[in-house]
Amino acid sequence: MKHLRFTAIAATMVAAAPVLAQSYPEGDIDLVVPFDPGGSVDVTSRIIAETANTLLDGATINVVNRAGGGGVVGQTAVSMAQPDGYTVLAMTSSVVTNPQMKGATYAVSDFRPVALYNLDPEVIAVPANSPYQTAEEFLAAAEEQTMNVVVAGIATSHHMSGLAIERVTDIDFNYIPTKGFGGQLQAIAGGHADAALWPMGEAAGQVGAGVRILAVASEERDENFPDVPTFEEAGIDIPIWATFRGWAVPEGTSDEVVQELSDLMQAVYETPAYIEKMEAAGYDPVFRDAASFETVVNSYAEQTSAIIEEAGLGQ
Amino acid sequence: MELIALGFQTLANPVVVLMLLIGVFAGMVVGSIPGINDNIAFAVFIPFSFSMPTDQALALMVGVYCAAATGGAIPAIVIKVPGTASSLLTAEDGNAMARKGFAGQALSIAITSSVVGGLLSSIVLLLFAPSLAMVALRFGYVENFALAVLGISSVVGLLRGNVLKGCIAALIGLLIATVGFSPMTGAPRYVFGNVNLIEGIPFVPLLVGLFGIAAMLDLMADILQSRSEDETPTALPAIGSLKISGRMMRRLAPVWGQSSLIGNLIGMLPGAGMLMAIFLAYDQAARRFRRLFRGREGESEWGEGAPEGIAAPEAANNAVTASSMVPLLSLGIPGNSTSALFIGALALHGMVPGPLLFTQHGDIAWMIIVAFLVANLFMWPVAWVVLRTVSRSIFAIRKEAMVGVIALLCLLGAYSDGANIFNMWVALVAGVVAYVMRLASIPLGPAILGLVLGPQLETSLNNSLVISQGNWLVFVDVVNHPISAGMIAVSALLWVVPVLMGLRERARTNATEET
Numbered sequence: 001m002k003h004l005r006f007t008a009i010a011a012t013m014v015a016a017a018p019v020l021a022q023s024y025p026e027g028d029i030d031l032v033v034p035f036d037p038g039g040s041v042d043v044t045s046r047i048i049a050e051t052a053n054t055l056l057d058g059a060t061i062n063v064v065n066r067a068g069g070g071g072v073v074g075q076t077a078v079s080m081a082q083p084d085g086y087t088v089l090a091m092t093s094s095v096v097t098n099p100q101m102k103g104a105t106y107a108v109s110d111f112r113p114v115a116l117y118n119l120d121p122e123v124i125a126v127p128a129n130s131p132y133q134t135a136e137e138f139l140a141a142a143e144e145q146t147m148n149v150v151v152a153g154i155a156t157s158h159h160m161s162g163l164a165i166e167r168v169t170d171i172d173f174n175y176i177p178t179k180g181f182g183g184q185l186q187a188i189a190g191g192h193a194d195a196a197l198w199p200m201g202e203a204a205g206q207v208g209a210g211v212r213i214l215a216v217a218s219e220e221r222d223e224n225f226p227d228v229p230t231f232e233e234a235g236i237d238i239p240i241w242a243t244f245r246g247w248a249v250p251e252g253t254s255d256e257v258v259q260e261l262s263d264l265m266q267a268v269y270e271t272p273a274y275i276e277k278m279e280a281a282g283y284d285p286v287f288r289d290a291a292s293f294e295t296v297v298n299s300y301a302e303q304t305s306a307i308i309e310e311a312g313l314g315q
Numbered sequence: 316m317e318l319i320a321l322g323f324q325t326l327a328n329p330v331v332v333l334m335l336l337i338g339v340f341a342g343m344v345v346g347s348i349p350g351i352n353d354n355i356a357f358a359v360f361i362p363f364s365f366s367m368p369t370d371q372a373l374a375l376m377v378g379v380y381c382a383a384a385t386g387g388a389i390p391a392i393v394i395k396v397p398g399t400a401s402s403l404l405t406a407e408d409g410n411a412m413a414r415k416g417f418a419g420q421a422l423s424i425a426i427t428s429s430v431v432g433g434l435l436s437s438i439v440l441l442l443f444a445p446s447l448a449m450v451a452l453r454f455g456y457v458e459n460f461a462l463a464v465l466g467i468s469s470v471v472g473l474l475r476g477n478v479l480k481g482c483i484a485a486l487i488g489l490l491i492a493t494v495g496f497s498p499m500t501g502a503p504r505y506v507f508g509n510v511n512l513i514e515g516i517p518f519v520p521l522l523v524g525l526f527g528i529a530a531m532l533d534l535m536a537d538i539l540q541s542r543s544e545d546e547t548p549t550a551l552p553a554i555g556s557l558k559i560s561g562r563m564m565r566r567l568a569p570v571w572g573q574s575s576l577i578g579n580l581i582g583m584l585p586g587a588g589m590l591m592a593i594f595l596a597y598d599q600a601a602r603r604f605r606r607l608f609r610g611r612e613g614e615s616e617w618g619e620g621a622p623e624g625i626a627a628p629e630a631a632n633n634a635v636t637a638s639s640m641v642p643l644l645s646l647g648i649p650g651n652s653t654s655a656l657f658i659g660a661l662a663l664h665g666m667v668p669g670p671l672l673f674t675q676h677g678d679i680a681w682m683i684i685v686a687f688l689v690a691n692l693f694m695w696p697v698a699w700v701v702l703r704t705v706s707r708s709i710f711a712i713r714k715e716a717m718v719g720v721i722a723l724l725c726l727l728g729a730y731s732d733g734a735n736i737f738n739m740w741v742a743l744v745a746g747v748v749a750y751v752m753r754l755a756s757i758p759l760g761p762a763i764l765g766l767v768l769g770p771q772l773e774t775s776l777n778n779s780l781v782i783s784q785g786n787w788l789v790f791v792d793v794v795n796h797p798i799s800a801g802m803i804a805v806s807a808l809l810w811v812v813p814v815l816m817g818l819r820e821r822a823r824t825n826a827t828e829e830t
Binding site for chain 1: 357358361362365451452453454455456496497498499500501503506508510511512513514517642646647648649655656658659660662663665666667669671732733734735737738770774777778781782
């Protein structure tokens with residue numbers, strides 16, 4: 001009798017598994033933002049959740065802020081969560097570098113990329129009253145004299161993009177680490193430094209006032225700034241340097257769940273109101289599915305690990 | 316003028332005005348609860364604001380932001396537990412005055428000072444926002460370093476008696492500020508492999524511990540002492556009459572002007588923040604008090620119930636609220652961590668703060684500015700209602716129960732900043748440390764100042780020297796950095812003048828002894 005009951009339970013479990021997957025999601029999904037409310041990841045996540053919740057039937061996406069340790073606290077929590085698709089991480093590029101740089105205990109392979117929704121390419125920005133009108137002028141001058149370049153902090157993605165430029169040119173920069181975009185903007189708009197390495201998302205809002213963008217590290221020129229050349233056009237042999245934002249789930253999550261979530265993100269992306277909101281908030285919405293997102297993650301990991309090793313950054 | 320009218324027009328919607336009023340009320344209550352501050356309140360509120368119309372959401376936030384700084388003074392005065400960090404200094408003279416039976420007077424001075432400071436700074440914001448923003452841009456790394464030096468020099472004014480202990484306290488603060496990954500090298504410092512410390516010791520829980528938990532331990536010691544002496548614990552001071560005399564108003568007017576000016580200037584400068592403004596204003600008021608009133612008949616000692624000790628920090632902290640919007644709205648540069656949350660709220664509604672905000676979303680930009688003015692007008696009546704209802708019922712609780720409630724609220728507040736258990740430990744440890752410091756009579760003020768200014772001192776010094784190629788004289792370069800040179804000179808005076816005065820006094824007493 002006992003034996004029979006066991007097999008019965010086992011049988012139900014086996015039978016239940018695919019059914020569960022098909023009916024996913026049947027409960028609320030926690031979208032973990034590992035930063036404080038009001039930041040770029042939080043804002044974009046809330047815009048996505050709002051649209052996604054109009055598409056979901058019988059389930060809700062809740063944005064959960066687990067801030068601390070520069071993102072590591074929330075990221076670690078998701079890496080250890082049940083791989084059932086009910087805990088999703090708002091994944092940023094920092095997941096790639098944090099194990100090496102900040103001593104995070106997880107590995108990038110502890111996450112399964114689900115979908116990408118925003119790529120933020122690096123730009124070289126100068127004060128509006130800077131003598132350098134073009135990227136060529138700036139680069140030529142930088143070979144003669146050491147430029148003071150504002151970055152968010154040593155060993156951040158922005159600092160690394162500068163190191164990457166140094167690798168492919170004869171230039172050496174003086175890095176001026178400044179925490180917070182406000183302080184960095186103050187330094188550039190006030191003309192206290194020569195240039196800044198910024199993500200396009202933040203730089204774009206300041207163009208036309210105190211800031212001029214000289215080059216963007218993406219394969220194509222930005223639609224909003226057709227006169228700004230790409231890094232390659234400006235003579236910097238870096239086809240792309242971009243931080244990314246997307247969704248990831250803990251490793252071990254089933255293919256079906258990853259597919260469901262990726263489809264959901266695609267449906268969000270195809271909603272006109274969503275595109276409008278993202279653009280108004282200053283983010284360029286894109287969509288890449290799980291496989292394509294994984295390629296982005298891997299190539300970013302390759303780019304950064306070479307630089308981290310060469311420059312002797314990290315612990 | 317037309318633009319200002321546009322702001323009023325946007326605000327004139329009854330629902331928006333109602334939201335502003337609710338915000339002022341909520342801010343006052345949030346501020347008056349130890350352990351919960353406007354930062355935590357915003358973190359909770361921003362997700363909700365998403366589903367509200369932009370004008371309503373921002374009106375509510377302006378109300379909370381303005382009033383929280385005022386509400387913090389209520390528990391600071393009645394139970395010597397600052398409701399927010401901005402009323403840290405108010406607790407000294409405010410509570411001393413309350414214990415002498417003038418709680419109503421103290422509260423009234425605090426609220427009136429807040430309203431005056433807030434109104435003056437709203438008017439400055441209304442009339443000069445875009446042109447003042449240009450002043451903020453003149454502050455580079457060199458100027459920021461000089462400003463931080465000026466801030467830390469204001470410690471002198473806080474020291475009563477032991478200078479050595481004050482300096483030790485400031486050093487403790489600076490030392491704690493070094494915890495976390497170094498922005499200069501990217502290397503970990505005193506992190507001990509704990510990921511929670513990567514960005515330094517979490518600041519909000521740290522403050523909650525230093526004020527809330529420490530004050531709770533103090534209350535507990537009070538209760539235990541009166542028990543062991545077999546007395547009934549002294550009751551909390553009754554609030555009493557809220558009237559202040561015209562004579563007092565005239566006496567405080569110069570302090571209000573001076574403190575509001577300091578608050579306005581500091582608020583405009585990114586990174587300096589509210590705490591620095593209250594310390595600087597307090598320092599100036601202390602000097603004035605010693606010059607004019609000390610030793611007169613019927614006057615208290617400084618720190619033991621001087622009205623200037625309440626008026627200065629309260630006028631300054633409310634002056635910071637509106638002026639911190641100057642660089643935020645005009646340049647997209649937040650003046651402090653709370654106003655930084657406005658950026659998030661604006662972005663959620665599809666607006667990017669910065670120079671283009673006034674052209675693209677002029678109605679909202681001007682509404683925010685006008686809302687600051689109106690919120691300050693709401694403040695007095697709302698404060699009166701809160702004191703008569705909410706505060707009265709809170710302070711009617713037995714002291715023993717209040718200890719438990721404050722402890723719970725502090726831990727809750729610490730936790731809700733990032734939903735992290737680790738933060739509760741930070742608050743607890745910080746509270747115990749602050750309590751031990753108090754027992755050793757090491758002042759807390761200089762430590763907080765060191766804590767707040769540490770990162771700014773470090774990065775601005777490093778970056779100034781990198782840019783100037785290691786030239787230390789850059790800070791006193793009158794030609795290229797006149798602002799910095801001026802601030803360094805004032806800082807030097809802050810240190811030297813008291814020493815000279817002391818020497819002169821000693822010489823004079825020696826002279827009288829000889830004759």
